[in-house]
Amino acid sequence: MEVYSEKQLGILFVAERLFADKGFHGTSVRDIAQEADVNIAMISYYFGSKEKLLEAVFRYRMNASRSFIQELVQNDTMGPMEKLYALIDRFVNKLLNEQNFQCIMNREQMNRDQSPVKDLIWDLKVEMMGLIQPIVTKAQEDGTFYKDVDVVLLMSTLFGTIHQVMPAKSFIRSEPEFAHMPEDEFREYLKIRVSAYLKKLFKAILTHEF
Amino acid sequence: MEVYSEKQLGILFVAERLFADKGFHGTSVRDIAQEADVNIAMISYYFGSKEKLLEAVFRYRMNASRSFIQELVQNDTMGPMEKLYALIDRFVNKLLNEQNFQCIMNREQMNRDQSPVKDLIWDLKVEMMGLIQPIVTKAQEDGTFYKDVDVVLLMSTLFGTIHQVMPAKSFIRSEPEFAHMPEDEFREYLKIRVSAYLKKLFKAILTHEF
Amino acid sequence: MEVYSEKQLGILFVAERLFADKGFHGTSVRDIAQEADVNIAMISYYFGSKEKLLEAVFRYRMNASRSFIQELVQNDTMGPMEKLYALIDRFVNKLLNEQNFQCIMNREQMNRDQSPVKDLIWDLKVEMMGLIQPIVTKAQEDGTFYKDVDVVLLMSTLFGTIHQVMPAKSFIRSEPEFAHMPEDEFREYLKIRVSAYLKKLFKAILTHEF
Amino acid sequence: MEVYSEKQLGILFVAERLFADKGFHGTSVRDIAQEADVNIAMISYYFGSKEKLLEAVFRYRMNASRSFIQELVQNDTMGPMEKLYALIDRFVNKLLNEQNFQCIMNREQMNRDQSPVKDLIWDLKVEMMGLIQPIVTKAQEDGTFYKDVDVVLLMSTLFGTIHQVMPAKSFIRSEPEFAHMPEDEFREYLKIRVSAYLKKLFKAILTHEF
DNA sequence: GATGAATGAGGATTCATTCAT
DNA sequence: GATGAATGAATCCTCATTCAT
Numbered sequence: 001m002e003v004y005s006e007k008q009l010g011i012l013f014v015a016e017r018l019f020a021d022k023g024f025h026g027t028s029v030r031d032i033a034q035e036a037d038v039n040i041a042m043i044s045y046y047f048g049s050k051e052k053l054l055e056a057v058f059r060y061r062m063n064a065s066r067s068f069i070q071e072l073v074q075n076d077t078m079g080p081m082e083k084l085y086a087l088i089d090r091f092v093n094k095l096l097n098e099q100n101f102q103c104i105m106n107r108e109q110m111n112r113d114q115s116p117v118k119d120l121i122w123d124l125k126v127e128m129m130g131l132i133q134p135i136v137t138k139a140q141e142d143g144t145f146y147k148d149v150d151v152v153l154l155m156s157t158l159f160g161t162i163h164q165v166m167p168a169k170s171f172i173r174s175e176p177e178f179a180h181m182p183e184d185e186f187r188e189y190l191k192i193r194v195s196a197y198l199k200k201l202f203k204a205i206l207t208h209e210f
Numbered sequence: 211m212e213v214y215s216e217k218q219l220g221i222l223f224v225a226e227r228l229f230a231d232k233g234f235h236g237t238s239v240r241d242i243a244q245e246a247d248v249n250i251a252m253i254s255y256y257f258g259s260k261e262k263l264l265e266a267v268f269r270y271r272m273n274a275s276r277s278f279i280q281e282l283v284q285n286d287t288m289g290p291m292e293k294l295y296a297l298i299d300r301f302v303n304k305l306l307n308e309q310n311f312q313c314i315m316n317r318e319q320m321n322r323d324q325s326p327v328k329d330l331i332w333d334l335k336v337e338m339m340g341l342i343q344p345i346v347t348k349a350q351e352d353g354t355f356y357k358d359v360d361v362v363l364l365m366s367t368l369f370g371t372i373h374q375v376m377p378a379k380s381f382i383r384s385e386p387e388f389a390h391m392p393e394d395e396f397r398e399y400l401k402i403r404v405s406a407y408l409k410k411l412f413k414a415i416l417t418h419e420f
Numbered sequence: 421m422e423v424y425s426e427k428q429l430g431i432l433f434v435a436e437r438l439f440a441d442k443g444f445h446g447t448s449v450r451d452i453a454q455e456a457d458v459n460i461a462m463i464s465y466y467f468g469s470k471e472k473l474l475e476a477v478f479r480y481r482m483n484a485s486r487s488f489i490q491e492l493v494q495n496d497t498m499g500p501m502e503k504l505y506a507l508i509d510r511f512v513n514k515l516l517n518e519q520n521f522q523c524i525m526n527r528e529q530m531n532r533d534q535s536p537v538k539d540l541i542w543d544l545k546v547e548m549m550g551l552i553q554p555i556v557t558k559a560q561e562d563g564t565f566y567k568d569v570d571v572v573l574l575m576s577t578l579f580g581t582i583h584q585v586m587p588a589k590s591f592i593r594s595e596p597e598f599a600h601m602p603e604d605e606f607r608e609y610l611k612i613r614v615s616a617y618l619k620k621l622f623k624a625i626l627t628h629e630f
Numbered sequence: 631m632e633v634y635s636e637k638q639l640g641i642l643f644v645a646e647r648l649f650a651d652k653g654f655h656g657t658s659v660r661d662i663a664q665e666a667d668v669n670i671a672m673i674s675y676y677f678g679s680k681e682k683l684l685e686a687v688f689r690y691r692m693n694a695s696r697s698f699i700q701e702l703v704q705n706d707t708m709g710p711m712e713k714l715y716a717l718i719d720r721f722v723n724k725l726l727n728e729q730n731f732q733c734i735m736n737r738e739q740m741n742r743d744q745s746p747v748k749d750l751i752w753d754l755k756v757e758m759m760g761l762i763q764p765i766v767t768k769a770q771e772d773g774t775f776y777k778d779v780d781v782v783l784l785m786s787t788l789f790g791t792i793h794q795v796m797p798a799k800s801f802i803r804s805e806p807e808f809a810h811m812p813e814d815e816f817r818e819y820l821k822i823r824v825s826a827y828l829k830k831l832f833k834a835i836l837t838h839e840f
Numbered sequence: 841g842a843t844g845a846a847t848g849a850g851g852a853t854t855c856a857t858t859c860a861t
Numbered sequence: 862g863a864t865g866a867a868t869g870a871a872t873c874c875t876c877a878t879t880c881a882t
Binding site: 020021022023024025026103106107109110111112113122125126129150152153155156157159160161162163164165166167168171172193194197200201204205208 | 230231232233234235236313316317319320321322323335336339360362363365366367369370371372373374375376377378381382403404407410411414415418
Binding site: 843844846851852853854855856858859860861 | 871
């Protein structure tokens with residue numbers, strides 16, 4: 001659990017944004033150094049290499065991701081649907097707040113060749129499935145959820161829909177009613193809309209209620 | 211509607227695969243030329259530039275995409291749910307058959323700066339929404355579908371889930387039952403599984419039936 | 421004394437213009453082929469190579485240059501000053517009519533390394549000096565011209581001034597009185613002006629009369 | 631007024647020589663880097679690009695050119711003919727000392743399409759004419775110089791003759807009396823000869839005296 | 841710890857030319 | 862005779878990284 005100086009964090013955030021905007025290979029260390037207003041050599045100096053910098057971005061964001069589900073899962077006062085609702089809320093909130101990072105992860109998970117970053121992504125996925133699956137399975141066993149539900153694909157729907165929201169954002173924004181809404185407000189509006197939509201979807205498919 | 215020679219098509223397909231595997235900027239024209247077994251200069255000679263080559267890949271795949279919905283939409287013997295089922299089947303089939311291209315499109319749609327390719331993607335999206343929305347809207351008006359359904363997000367679910375299937379593929383494959391299944395067979399299995407899952411999802415959310 | 425087909429002449433003229441505009445190395449055979457509206461391969465096919473094409477341009481223009489002094493020199497009815505006047509007229513006329521070629525020759529004569537083209541230029545210079553010098557020398561011997569005149573430098577003045585007129589053209593044209601004069605007319609005006617100026621110069625330096 | 635390091639100056643001078651010898655397009659950055667004994671990347675690193683390097687050569691030489699006339703012009707103790715004599719001396723000296731640069735300038739001024747370098751040349755020309763013309767005009771008004779003299783063409787003669795001397799150099803050198811003269815000595819001899827010739831020319835045309 | 845200079849490998853593209861037809 | 866396709870060398874430039882200070 002590395003601790004970064006302010007300067008290092010500056011590089012990290014700039015890198016995250018540029019990697020999101022133009023892709024890893026589309027971004028040069030020069031670009032990053034310039035926008036972060038540091039010497040080019042600093043990037044290799046601080047992070048070892050461009051690739052290690054990407055890895056650092058991942059570790060930085062993932063450490064936050066990791067904990068936030070675990071605490072949820074261990075809470076035993078909530079019913080399974082409540083837990084899923086909370087999960088959806090958190091995911092929607094997190095992914096829309098971390099659009100740049102999600103964008104990078106989205107891209108990197110598609111790369112064919114193995115890499116430290118892909119390993120990190122894989123680990124996170126396994127971990128997440130390991131936490132969520134029991135919630136559903138347990139609820140299926142005690143009859144709260146229907147049995148014939150494809151949990152793996154349901155997760156794909158969860159992530160896929162949220163990820164798709166980002167490219168679809170400009171599409172939704174083109175509707176006249178959002179023309180003059182400020183970006184922040186629009187993002188909050190989106191969070192609510194997406195969250196409500198996903199909850200409905202999950203409830204329908206898992207409980208046949210509406 | 212350009213017509214390509216066999217050699218040009220060879221370049222096109224190799225480029226598609228490499229762009230999918232390593233991203234546009236992660237792929238060099240040298241890589242493409244080498245794998246396609248042509249002289250480096252041929253790529254500029256045939257397509258003008260690396261970027262134009264990407265564009266050519268897009269136009270090539272998109273021309274096919276374009277027509278296949280239109281004919282579906284104009285068929286008036288099917289009910290709206292039938293139409294959506296057919297749509298899901300086609301999309302699942304198409305996207306899983308064109309994984310490489312979908313992978314590229316997935317990446318490119320995330321780029322911040324405008325480009326001819328992004329314009330093509332945007333146009334396709336607008337066009338698709340323009341064709342699908344009427345089906346749902348009409349069914350909502352005559353009471354076949356429920357009214358309070360977020361069609362835009364439903365499309366995000368459709369595309370997002372299918373796109374997410376690709377990264378999730380290796381996840382699903384890691385289950386012991388698929389360990390020795392040949393790739394082709396596994397893909398067909400996936401098509402069926404994803405298709406069935408999505409149909410169920412759509413039916414649940416649009417009609418509350420199961 | 422090669423004879424060229426119409427197509428070959430077309431290439432020759434286009435090449436002359438482009439070599440003048442952008443230099444030999446700054447002009448690609450593609451440019452020439454495109455502007456001359458012929459297949460790229462034709463240039464090598466007709467002329468052997470790009471360099472041979474330049475040579476062809478030189479030979480073509482120089483053959484014309486060669487004869488026009490000789491006939492003048494052999495005319496014995498004119499006095500020496502008359503001969504020089506006629507020479508000036510012809511040179512001014514020729515150089516301003518063949519601006520493109522003169523431009524190329526100007527450039528090529530400055531190249532350090534030897535080349536067939538430089539040899540051609542050298543030969544022409546030697547030849548011209550061989551023809552002009554006797555006129556002056558003879559007139560100096562019979563007292564018509566002053567003796568202490570640097571004939572070599574006088575020739576440099578003749579060529580140098582005319583060559584310099586081309587770059588200076590746009591300078592002169594920027595004067596308001598020529599703003600709306602058509603190019604052809606302006607060129608004729610220039611010829612007269614330059615010719616008169618040079619004659620005056622020669623007369624002054626050679627005879628001290630005005 | 632950029633200040634260059636020794637290494638940068640090395641590149642500058644090598645570039646100047648090679649551009650003079652083989653033209654801008656005929657010289658590759660590889661050639662320059664090799665002769666200047668620096669890494670190829672240094673040229674872009676220091677000057678931005680090949681074109682910017684040419685521009686740097688121009689700015690470097692022109693800054694020197696600029697000042698040396700102004701101080702002359704403002705000197706009020708000299709008569710107009712003295713001023714012109716001093717001007718001729720300086721020009722001959724300068725141009726023959728900076729043969730490489732003059733060669734480049736000669737070539738570049740002939741290019742058809744506009745470029746930063748052509749702008750620099752144009753500015754210099756305008757500036758020079760602006761300084762020289764008043765000397766002549768003033769002398770014409772007070773009757774020292776004859777009125778019907780074409781000042782613009784006289785400048786063309788000045789520059790043209792000097793420029794023409796360079797190509798003519800090898801021509802003059804071929805005379806037997808200079809066969810064994812060392813290069814430096816020959817250049818000094820030339821300066822004197824050209825300078826004397828031009829002064830005589832100017833005096834003759836402007837004052838009709840000898 | 842921090843940096844400007846320097847490097848060599850590799851980027852995409854264009855070049856003049858040749859080949860098969 | 863004439864041509865479109867094809868080629869490999871060379872173009873300028875940028876890359877991520879390292880070095881000396």
